[in-house]
Amino acid sequence: MSSLVWLITGCSSGFGEQFVRSILARGDKIIATSRKLEKLKHLEQAGAAVLQLDVTDSQENLRNTIAKAISIYGRVDVLVNNAAYIAIGTWEDLEYEDFLAQFETNVFGTIKVTRALLPHLRDRRTGTIVCIGSRSGWSGDPGVGAYSGTKFALEGIVESLWRETTPLGIKTLLIEPGRFRTKLLSAENLKATVSAIPDYADMSRTLMGHLASEDQAQQGDPVKHVEIVLDLVRQEGVACDKAIPFRLPLGVDSFDDIKAKCEETLELLKEWEAVIRSTNYEDKNQ
Known part of the structure; x- marks a missing residue:
């Protein structure tokens, strides 16, 4: 495959930073973006083009930013919607504004950046859009409802995008x-609200302790994650001579949790099939 031009959101750390390093190692071109340009200096020194991009910016400003990105190399072949964070707190402890901010970054940021680039990809009849979902898009864990909600939302809107644009190449x-062992759970990236409600206090303290102990102790290796995604886009390595799926879980826990959810759903459908299928209008003329 010839050299590709990648545009990545949220490159200051974690998956985003690793995408930049792995892409450069494969000889592709990369436009690394972040809300704060100074956090990308080390990636610029490594050979990446860098651009300030805040996914919560207005649609008009993001169109202008994407136009700047396209002008750097004359095209963008691959977009990776990676920017995200986790808001921790129960339904009652998080304010409406907390939910809104979570969706503004994790969902509406993805929508706006993708919409800004889509005309370019559509005109060229080629390109790849990668969206980073989560196992949390399958499982709504207690105290993580806002984050899970954003990832559930991505499941639907991105599948719709896939069906709309596949015929366009x-x-x-x-x-x-x-x-995965990124900085997603670090104090810098995690926005946590400890419950002030006695009924949730024990659960909240347990969750906070679990997240603190898990930070930098996760099983998943972000380098392996990124390399697999690059293989999928470039159709090489583990993806060589394979049909590329639209949806792919990565990680032992993602596999186990999604498998359990599917089995649970199939069992429910089997047990309640007669009730579920009993809701049609009855033809009283027969």
Whole structure:
């Protein structure tokens, strides 16, 4: 495959930073973006083009930013919607504004950046859009409802995008990572609200302790995650001579949790099939 031009959101750390390093190692071109340009200096020194991009910016400003990105190399072949964070707190402890901010970054940011680039990909009848979902898009864990909600939302809107744009030559990948050793759970990235409500206090303290102990102790290796995504886009390595799926979980915990959810759903459908299928209008003339 010839050299590709990648545009990645959220490159200051974690998966985003690793995408930049792995892409450069394969000889592709990369436009690394972040809300704060100074956090990308080390990646610029490594050979990446860098651009300030805040996914919560207005649609008009993001169109202008994407136009700048396209002008750097004359095209963008691959977009990776990676920017995200986790808001921790129960339904009652998080304010409406907390939910809104979570969706503004994790969902509406993905929508706006993708919409800004889509005309370019559509005109060229080629390109790949990668969206980073989560195992949390399959399982709504207590205290993580806002984050899970954003990842559930991505499952639906990105699948719709895939169906809309596949006939136009645009590929879409939804990656569903489990727990990987990034900085997603770091104090810098995690926005946590400890419950002030006695009924939730024990659960909240337990969750906070679990997240603190899990930070930098997750099983998943982000380098392996990123290398697999690059293989999928470039159709090489583990993806050589394989049909590329739209949706792919990555990580042992993602596999186990999604498998359990599917089995649970199939069992429910089997047990309640007669009730579920009993809701049609009855033809009283027969």
